[in-house]
Amino acid sequence: MIKAPEVHIKATKLAKSVKVTDGSLTILHDISLTINRGESVAIVGASGSGKSTLLSLLAGLDIPTSGEVYLAGKALHNLTEDQRAAIRASDVGFVFQSFLLLPGLTALENVTLPAELAADKQAKQRGLALLQQVGLAERADFYPAQLSGGEQQRVAIARAFITSPAVLFADEPSANLDAATGQKIEDLLFKLNSDQGTTLILVTHNNDLAARCQRQLRMQAGRFVSDDVKDMADVG
Template identity: 75%
Template sequence: MNKTPDIHIKAEALSKTVALPSGSLTILHDINLTINQGETVAIVGASGSGKSTLLSLLAGLDVPSSGAIQLAGQALHTLSEDERAAVRARQVGFVFQSFLLLPSLTALENITLPAELAGDRQASARGKVLLEQVGLADRAGFYPSQLSGGEQQRVAIARAFITKPAVLFADEPSANLDTVTGRRIEDLLFELNQQQGTTLVLVTHNAELAARCQRHFNMTAGRLTEQQEASHVG
């Protein structure tokens, strides 16, 4: 008998409305989405479609106007900002297109910071292993300004994985990179996802990247309109 997969993320009737001087604007309309443990999922849409807003809600960075969100067993919509931050620290990793590295820290220090904040005494050793995995063992002492865009994104990926997150959210992770470097970054995301069994949720406008995921959803004008089976995985 096959085991039912564990649900890592579940959104029910999720909506997001913001107030504007001219009135209210609904960014997301009645989103329903379930993502199982270990899955790779892409949310695809043009700029302004609402996909990054959806990622922010699923990750607990923002709260919905209505609806419910479950993340790794936690009902995010019922938690305070501090409680959501605690869930993110334990369960979530992030990779953004703008890297968001701290300029005053070296590559290794940027990677190890989340683990050190969590009290991991092995943070430095594990950071060095991750640096090796992302091909930057010789860049441990370099500052972000001394690294190329692709190298900075590899540091950001290593930082995201150092806490062994249950879920990794990646928002346009290769958008600011050239084609060859972007492909390497994408390969690295999937490799680490498979090694650690992390649930991977990608937000992208890139159909080719989305097709590498096990499932993908299309977002148009704040609505999740369809689900398509990917042609291949990995």
């Protein structure tokens, strides 16, 4: 008997509105989705379509105005910020286009910080191993200002994986990089996703990057307009 896929993330009728001068603005309308463990999913659409807002809700960085969102069976919409932060620390990794490295810490210190905050006694060893994996072992003692944009993004990816997250959210991870460096970063994300079985959710307007994922969820004006599923035989 074939085992049914394990649901990792589920959202039901999510909506998000924000207050504006003359009332409120609805950013997301009635969003429902299911993402299985280990899937790679691209959320695509033009700027302002609601992609990053949806990512924030799925990752527990924000809460919906209405609707429900579950991560590994945990009802994020019912939790406090401290409770959501604890889940993010244990289960979630993030890669943003702006890198978000701390300038006063070395590459190794940036990578190991989440593990050290979690009292991981093997943080340094694991950090060095991850820097080796992303090709930056020789840059471990460099500060962010001494690294190129591509190198900083590789440090950010290593940091995202230091806690062995169950799910990795990446928001335009190669948008600020040249084409060649961006390709290497994208290859690295999919390799780590494949090697560790991590659920990968990408927010992007890059159609070529989105096409590498098993599914593409297309957004327009805060709604899904399609859910394109790639033939699993083509995934690689």
